[in-house]
Amino acid sequence: MIHMTGISKVYKNGSVALSDISIDIEKGDFLFVVGPSGAGKSTFIKLIFREELPTKGQLVVNGRNVTNMPLSEIPYLRRGLGIVFQDYRLLPEKTVYENVAFAMRVIEAPRREIQKRVNSVMDLVGLKDKFRCFPNQLSGGEQQRVAIARAIVNNPVVVIADEPTGNLDPETSWDIMRIFERINKSGTTIVMATHDKTIVDAMRKRVIAIERGRIVRDQVKGVYGYED
Numbered sequence: 001m002i003h004m005t006g007i008s009k010v011y012k013n014g015s016v017a018l019s020d021i022s023i024d025i026e027k028g029d030f031l032f033v034v035g036p037s038g039a040g041k042s043t044f045i046k047l048i049f050r051e052e053l054p055t056k057g058q059l060v061v062n063g064r065n066v067t068n069m070p071l072s073e074i075p076y077l078r079r080g081l082g083i084v085f086q087d088y089r090l091l092p093e094k095t096v097y098e099n100v101a102f103a104m105r106v107i108e109a110p111r112r113e114i115q116k117r118v119n120s121v122m123d124l125v126g127l128k129d130k131f132r133c134f135p136n137q138l139s140g141g142e143q144q145r146v147a148i149a150r151a152i153v154n155n156p157v158v159v160i161a162d163e164p165t166g167n168l169d170p171e172t173s174w175d176i177m178r179i180f181e182r183i184n185k186s187g188t189t190i191v192m193a194t195h196d197k198t199i200v201d202a203m204r205k206r207v208i209a210i211e212r213g214r215i216v217r218d219q220v221k222g223v224y225g226y227e228d
């Protein structure tokens, strides 16, 4: 599903974000990426959706070699991925319905199919009564639900999330994590960078810890492993 071999990332200013990372993430995995601030977690996530290119190494995502991918193929790579950010990144001038439907319009799905699918994912995230709202009329937790609905509307094989509960209170964070767990139960791979110790310790999923750009721990039913 996602295979990294000897991946390093050095930014233009000389910052070494990742050094010689190798990891295999398989279909259905639920992977937490933890580690101190500045360790390389966001860079790890950004490489997967080709927001950044590795400086060295091989990266294959959903059977596509990301390392030497022409720019014209990036949209096809991203169609197989759902991406969720800490700050939601919804389109402010579009309604909730349009924010979610937009991802399907881009791939020119038929109108009826869009309606059916948007209904179904909005149901899954528990937001059916907010179709006509604009993002600024929603709470942070609700906005993140919309962002998750948008991420999964095209049935991605992998959902990657960078600190999706970073701006949310503990109770709302749990609501969001239960949605991710449901998505994972249907066979979708989840890769999530997080600083949320309580959630990681309670969920006992696969955990990798990154420190100074290296994977220093890879556990099957892992724990957060750092103080808050």
Ligand SMILES: Nc1ncnc2c1ncn2[C@@H]1O[C@H](COP(=O)(O)OP(=O)(O)OP(=O)(O)O)[C@@H](O)[C@H]1O
Binding pocket: 011, 012, 013, 015, 016, 017, 035, 036, 037, 038, 039, 040, 041, 042, 043, 044
């Ligand atoms: N665009 C960039 N240009 C230069 N250096 C960068 C860039 N993005 C990240 N870095 C550097 O790369 C290193 C890893 O950063 P990264 O954002 O991946 O860490 P992180 O583990 O996600 O941190 P946090 O938990 O604080 O979000 C840091 O030293 C950071 O300063």
